[in-house]
Amino acid sequence: MPNDLPLKDVKICDFMWVMAGPASTRILADYGATVVRIEAPNRIDTARTLQPFLDSKLGPDSSGLFANCNAGKFGISLDLRNRAAHTVVHDLVRWADVVTESFSPKAMRAWGFDYESLRKVNPNLIMLSSCLMGQTGPLAKIAGFGNMAAAISGFHNLTGWPDRPPAGVFGAYTDYVAPRFTAMAILAALDHRRRTGQGQYIDQSQAECSIHFLGPAILDYTVNGRVEGRVGNSDAAFAPHGVYPAAGDDQWVAIVCRSDDEWRRLCAAMENEKLARDSRYASAAGRLEHRDAIDSSIAAWSRALDRGAIESRLQSQGVPAHQLQNSADAYADPQFAHRGHFVALDHPSLGKFTVEGPRAKLSRTPATVRRAAPALGQDNQHVLETILGYDETRISELAASGALG
Amino acid sequence: MLKPYRVLDLTTERGLLCGQMLGDMGADVVKVEPPGGCSARGIAPFYKDAPHPDRSLYWWAYNRNKRAITLDIERDGGRALLRRLVERADFLIESHNPGYLSQQGLGFSDLARINPALIYVSITPFGQDGPKASYADSDLIVMAAGGPLILAGDDDRPPVRLSVPQAYLHASTDAAVAALAAHHERVRSGLGQHVDLAAQQSVAMATQSNILAAALGSVEPRRTSGGVKLGPLDIPLVFPARDGFVAMVFLFGSALGVFTARLMHFICEHGFCDEATRDKDWIAYGEQLFSGVEPLSEFERVKEILRTFTRNHTKSELLDMAVERGFLITPVATIDEVVESPQFASRGYFHSVAHPELGESFRYPGPFAKFSATPIECRLRPPTIGEHNSEIYRDELGLSEREIAELSRAGII
Numbered sequence: 001m002p003n004d005l006p007l008k009d010v011k012i013c014d015f016m017w018v019m020a021g022p023a024s025t026r027i028l029a030d031y032g033a034t035v036v037r038i039e040a041p042n043r044i045d046t047a048r049t050l051q052p053f054l055d056s057k058l059g060p061d062s063s064g065l066f067a068n069c070n071a072g073k074f075g076i077s078l079d080l081r082n083r084a085a086h087t088v089v090h091d092l093v094r095w096a097d098v099v100t101e102s103f104s105p106k107a108m109r110a111w112g113f114d115y116e117s118l119r120k121v122n123p124n125l126i127m128l129s130s131c132l133m134g135q136t137g138p139l140a141k142i143a144g145f146g147n148m149a150a151a152i153s154g155f156h157n158l159t160g161w162p163d164r165p166p167a168g169v170f171g172a173y174t175d176y177v178a179p180r181f182t183a184m185a186i187l188a189a190l191d192h193r194r195r196t197g198q199g200q201y202i203d204q205s206q207a208e209c210s211i212h213f214l215g216p217a218i219l220d221y222t223v224n225g226r227v228e229g230r231v232g233n234s235d236a237a238f239a240p241h242g243v244y245p246a247a248g249d250d251q252w253v254a255i256v257c258r259s260d261d262e263w264r265r266l267c268a269a270m271e272n273e274k275l276a277r278d279s280r281y282a283s284a285a286g287r288l289e290h291r292d293a294i295d296s297s298i299a300a301w302s303r304a305l306d307r308g309a310i311e312s313r314l315q316s317q318g319v320p321a322h323q324l325q326n327s328a329d330a331y332a333d334p335q336f337a338h339r340g341h342f343v344a345l346d347h348p349s350l351g352k353f354t355v356e357g358p359r360a361k362l363s364r365t366p367a368t369v370r371r372a373a374p375a376l377g378q379d380n381q382h383v384l385e386t387i388l389g390y391d392e393t394r395i396s397e398l399a400a401s402g403a404l405g
Numbered sequence: 406m407l408k409p410y411r412v413l414d415l416t417t418e419r420g421l422l423c424g425q426m427l428g429d430m431g432a433d434v435v436k437v438e439p440p441g442g443c444s445a446r447g448i449a450p451f452y453k454d455a456p457h458p459d460r461s462l463y464w465w466a467y468n469r470n471k472r473a474i475t476l477d478i479e480r481d482g483g484r485a486l487l488r489r490l491v492e493r494a495d496f497l498i499e500s501h502n503p504g505y506l507s508q509q510g511l512g513f514s515d516l517a518r519i520n521p522a523l524i525y526v527s528i529t530p531f532g533q534d535g536p537k538a539s540y541a542d543s544d545l546i547v548m549a550a551g552g553p554l555i556l557a558g559d560d561d562r563p564p565v566r567l568s569v570p571q572a573y574l575h576a577s578t579d580a581a582v583a584a585l586a587a588h589h590e591r592v593r594s595g596l597g598q599h600v601d602l603a604a605q606q607s608v609a610m611a612t613q614s615n616i617l618a619a620a621l622g623s624v625e626p627r628r629t630s631g632g633v634k635l636g637p638l639d640i641p642l643v644f645p646a647r648d649g650f651v652a653m654v655f656l657f658g659s660a661l662g663v664f665t666a667r668l669m670h671f672i673c674e675h676g677f678c679d680e681a682t683r684d685k686d687w688i689a690y691g692e693q694l695f696s697g698v699e700p701l702s703e704f705e706r707v708k709e710i711l712r713t714f715t716r717n718h719t720k721s722e723l724l725d726m727a728v729e730r731g732f733l734i735t736p737v738a739t740i741d742e743v744v745e746s747p748q749f750a751s752r753g754y755f756h757s758v759a760h761p762e763l764g765e766s767f768r769y770p771g772p773f774a775k776f777s778a779t780p781i782e783c784r785l786r787p788p789t790i791g792e793h794n795s796e797i798y799r800d801e802l803g804l805s806e807r808e809i810a811e812l813s814r815a816g817i818i
Contacts, residue, residue, distance in 0.1 A: 005590075006586040006587060006589050006590035007586055007589055007590075009593075010589070019613070023610075027582055028586075031586040031589075043660075044659050044660050045660070046660035046661060048660075049658035049659055049660045049661065050658075051615070051618075051623060051624065051626070051635060052614060052615055052617055052618040052621050052623030052624065052626075053621070053623050053624075054621045054622065054623070055621070055622045055623075056622060056623050056624055058658075058692070064614050064617040064618070064621045064623060065613065065614040068614040068617060069614070115777075128774075133748055134748075134752055134775070136751065136752055137747075137748045137749075137751040137752050138728070138747055138748055138751060139724075139728060139748040141728055142727060142728055142735065143731065143733075144654060144727075144733040144735070145654050145733065147642050147652050147654065148652050148653075148654065148733060148734070148735040149735070150652070151643075151650075151651070151652030151735045151736065151737045151738065152652075152735040152736060152737075152738050152743075152746075152748075153738065153743055154738050154739070154740050154742075154743040155567060156631070156643060156650070156652060156737045157650075157737050157738065157739050157740070158567055158568045158569060158740075159557060159565060159566070159567045159568070160557075160558070160559070160565055160630075160631075161559065161562065161565065164559055164630065165630060165631055165643060165645065165650055166631050166643050166650055166737055167557055167558050167559050167565050167628075167630050167631055168556075168557030168558065168565065168567065168631065169557055169567050170553060170556040170557040170611065170612070170613070170628075170633070171556070171611075171612075171613040171615075171633065171642075172613060173611065175613070176575070176610045176611040176613070177574075177575075177578070179610075180575075180578035180579055180581070180582050181426075181578065181773045181774060182774075183582040184426060184430070184578070184581045184582045184585055185430075185773075185774050185776070187582065187585035187586060187588075187589060188406040188407055188430040188431075188585060189406060189776065189779075190589065191406060191407065191585070191588065191589070191592075192406040192407075192778070192779055194592065195409070198778050199778075200776055200777045200778035200779065201776075201777040202774050202775065202776050202777070203774065203775040203777075204773070204774040204775075205752070205754075205774070207748075207749075208749065208752070208754050208770075208771065208772070208773065208774075209773035209774060211743065211754075211770045212422065212574070212770050212773055213569065213571060213574045214569050214740070214743075214770075215462075215463075215465075215466025215467060215569075215769075215770055216448075216450060216462050216463045216466045216569060217568075217569050217740050218466070218740060218743070218744060218768075218769075218770055219450075219462040219465055219466055219767065219769070220450045220462055220740075221740045221741055221744055222744060222755070222767050222768040222769070223452055223462060223465075223767050224450060224452070224453065224454065224462075226450070227739055227740050227741045228568065228740055229739075230568065231568050232565055233545065233563065233565055233566055235545075236449045236450070237448065237449060238543065241543075241545060242545075242563070243545075243549070243554070243563035243564055243565070244563070245563070250627075252549075252555065252563055252564060253549075254545045254546055254548075254549035254554065256543040256545050256546060258541075258543060262541070315537075315540050315541060318541050319541060320540075320541040320542055320543050320545075320546045321541075321546065322540070322546045322547075322549040322550045323549065323550075324549045324554050324555040324564055325549065325550055325551070325552055325555065326552070326555050326618075326619075326625055327552065327612070327615055327616050327617060327618035327619040327620070327625055328618075328619035328625065330551075330552050330609065330616050330619075331619045331620050333550070334535070334536045334537070335531050335532070335535050335536055335537040335538075335550070335603075335605060336605070336606070336609075338532070338534070338535030338536060339532055339535060339603055339605075339606055341606055341609065342617075342620055344620075353621075354617055354620040354621060355617065356606075356609065356614075356616065356617065359579050359583075359602065359603070359606045359607055359610075360579055360580065360582075360583030360586075360600050360601065360602050361532070361533075361599075361600070361601040361602075362583065362586070362587055362598055362599075362600055362601075363513070363598045363599035363600075363601070364596065364598040364599075365587070365590050365598065367586075
């Protein structure tokens, strides 16, 4: 492993599971943190049961979601109901700078792994708990998935058509938003500890951090009393602003005009003199008023054309346009390729396993994906022997106790 | 937590959240705007719907805990001032089109010469280089390019976005993480570096790893109203309630089938389905549907039972059941319900922020997490244009009132 990664000296004892939590420690692993994730041998990580699957085959190691969220980490299997496992946990906590967990509140306390208890083991510890609604409050008990936190934080009600039920948002939305807040909280707390010696406990509600992604709509209510609803793809300032059909089955292209100039260039690219000359459409206000008619004209033009050709033609004229990409399109996309977005890793039992690469490019110390996500208990030996320094006798006793599953 | 650090925030309307997050965590963030103000100040909605550069709620949403100065970086005098600010800055965040700041002599390599420890963060739609780096963009374009847009919508209409722009929020938060990782390394090496974010990559996060489907040889998910279609299976995640909608996880397999079984027992107890339906193998149910052992028509019947059940209850009744019995259900909340939620109130989430210039206070989204030792506070309401020019130019850079007046007359500040 290269030793110049930014977080090469950061050690994380990671109890997180499913999606929002592991996605955050995946980011830190890419930047070089040593992440040891503890996995229960008797209760499967839900992420291992979720799509997409390698070669469409279900299997504990073949979930692309699990692989994507856990690449770069070490895995140890520990049955936390077994007291012998608790000694290992305490040793990992003593080793770690940071403990992370994403169970529903009380689980860690039930095992005796709450912050107050773990701080006795490691007085400078930083511990972060991430769950749907936070550690306190009447809904603290609610366990579940990011789609539930997204719904209760307002995301679903703002996605879709005014005359229809909410059409989205797609999947477990707060699980995409929260991991970045988790990672930045940990890094800032580490800096604070470096300067002051003070560790701390961080209570992260996935709903609360995600609400920052709805800021303008929240303020429109708290300031103006307006309750925004679903508006399809229309925008308050721009028209046209939409998703238009292209040639083929279920093929689409997004087109936006941010200015009158872009509108004129769109009309020119469409070779539509009539639209270009229509004075009602010359200003944004006029186009917003007549957006349905404009959308129809664009759709009538676009539906006969190849979506990629529309994208190229409009972008060459400086008009914002892009084909809607599914995973096959993204995999073939030259820009994603240029950025190295897809990284093929060697999986010990499954061969080539592709995950997403690090998102940020650091010019001097670039992040990297160092290994495929661990199978259950794959790194027991490494963690116990190399990281914790246990001898063979001790490791055998531990295995015999059933603590490793 | 980040109190010792100075951030120069040169972002346009893209990327504003990055500086706010660093500011929330204590950093001294200085927003550097062109003399007329940042373009974000012109974005709706506005206080009382009256456009005004200091009253854009879009601006307010992403600029608290920042001070603001004006500076024309397209002119020599402005560039000279910026270079002086860069000498003592720890981070610079910008979101201009690739190449623009280099043309002004303010690119990463230019500023690294002045301050080798500077971490220079660029947030752009497609990254600093590559075949699409100069593409014209907007939120919708990035969401189309990065994968999330095609996944949501009704199957008989075009795919549809979330109406609050998201793309640059994803990129901004990735940028804040990357900046802090680079900072962690700087503590060892004493050196800064360039951090290059592409919003296209950031929003791919919102596909729930389905961006990998083709690369892995997996089923390509398709959009369906409030759920997802996997091959022949139409899986709803939004259900009707008596007074709106709820989100529900109705899934199968070794982890989630247990929750579904629990819910089906309750539904049966209350007379919404028979025992045979209740006792289906909810763990193996997904595989049975894929293999055809369970006909799709039967799945449709089960979903209708669930809809009948949810339609018979209000959102809050269903939420109470979820809390008491561990069902995977929450209400689809409207924005007023979010803000007035007892859960957020009990945690003191929404913070009242005073706007003395308007003589009013407004509730803002609060701390993104509760830090036991270093709680996040709203120290500064979003700044008005040039609000801190004197503080920075006079008190910090030591310019005289006359020099400031001249710069102002020249339109540089």
